[in-house]
Amino acid sequence: MKSEIIKKRGYSKSISGDDFSLYISSYPESVLHVVKRIVNKGSVIAELCCGIGVTSRILCDYFDKVTSVDNDPAVMNHCRQNLSEQIRQGKSQLIIEDAFNEKVLSTISADIVIYDVPYWSDHDAGVEGAFTKKNPPLKSVVEKIRKNITNNIVIFSSPNVSYEDIVKQCGKCEYEKVYINDKHDRNHIYLGELMIKEGQSEVYLKTQQD
Numbered sequence: 001m002k003s004e005i006i007k008k009r010g011y012s013k014s015i016s017g018d019d020f021s022l023y024i025s026s027y028p029e030s031v032l033h034v035v036k037r038i039v040n041k042g043s044v045i046a047e048l049c050c051g052i053g054v055t056s057r058i059l060c061d062y063f064d065k066v067t068s069v070d071n072d073p074a075v076m077n078h079c080r081q082n083l084s085e086q087i088r089q090g091k092s093q094l095i096i097e098d099a100f101n102e103k104v105l106s107t108i109s110a111d112i113v114i115y116d117v118p119y120w121s122d123h124d125a126g127v128e129g130a131f132t133k134k135n136p137p138l139k140s141v142v143e144k145i146r147k148n149i150t151n152n153i154v155i156f157s158s159p160n161v162s163y164e165d166i167v168k169q170c171g172k173c174e175y176e177k178v179y180i181n182d183k184h185d186r187n188h189i190y191l192g193e194l195m196i197k198e199g200q201s202e203v204y205l206k207t208q209q210d
């Protein structure tokens with residue numbers, strides 16, 4: 001399984017991670033697409049719920065400083081290995097804490113926040129809003145990020161969450177449907193100055209290996 005994911009996503013063979021974390025990590029192509037859209041909006045970025053650091057590793061190539069938060073110590077051990085060079089260079093800072101805790105958020109300064117909504121098996125059922133069952137309501141997470149860090153937020157969400165649901169929770173946004181190799185894989189929700197236009201948009205990405 002691990003070697004299949006590594007090949008399919010085009011990861012370096014030396015990437016550290018368990019099967020599940022590798023499976024739920026972002027496709028490099030989708031991260032690079034987001035980077036292109038947001039890189040001129042700031043130089044310091046934070047990723048909440050960073051997993052093994054696939055996204056954060058790419059962010060380090062484009063931003064001066066990247067703060068990555070995840071509350072799972074085992075996952076963060078993989079992240080530390082994947083970002084070892086960037087940590088050594090002082091570009092990457094890891095925080096092992098609950099990303100929904102306002103006290104933790106109040107210690108972070110960043111121009112932009114990426115929030116990668118933790119993936120729960122509920123998503124597979126296609127139940128509208130299911131992603132809020134185990135995670136706190138998106139509205140409250142976004143409010144805490146806005147209050148403590150910035151209005152410029154990108155949310156990586158499950159494809160099952162509707163535009164209407166996102167608007168109810170986050171207000172004005174750009175809801176970008178992301179197709180990877182023609183499959184609707186996820187949504188990117190852009191808030192604040194990161195919107196190119198309010199409403200729904202789409203992007204079609206291809207991975208190298210499929």
Ligand SMILES: C[S@@+](CC[C@H](N)C(=O)[O-])C[C@H]1O[C@@H](n2cnc3c(N)ncnc32)[C@H](O)[C@@H]1O
Nearest residue numbers: 025026049050051054055070071072098099118
């Ligand atoms: C979708 S993964 C992140 C994948 C990552 N963007 C990547 O590309 O590798 C979501 C992560 O959220 C983390 N998580 C779940 N609840 C959390 C919480 N309350 N605080 C911080 N991290 C949390 C999980 O440990 C998991 O690693």
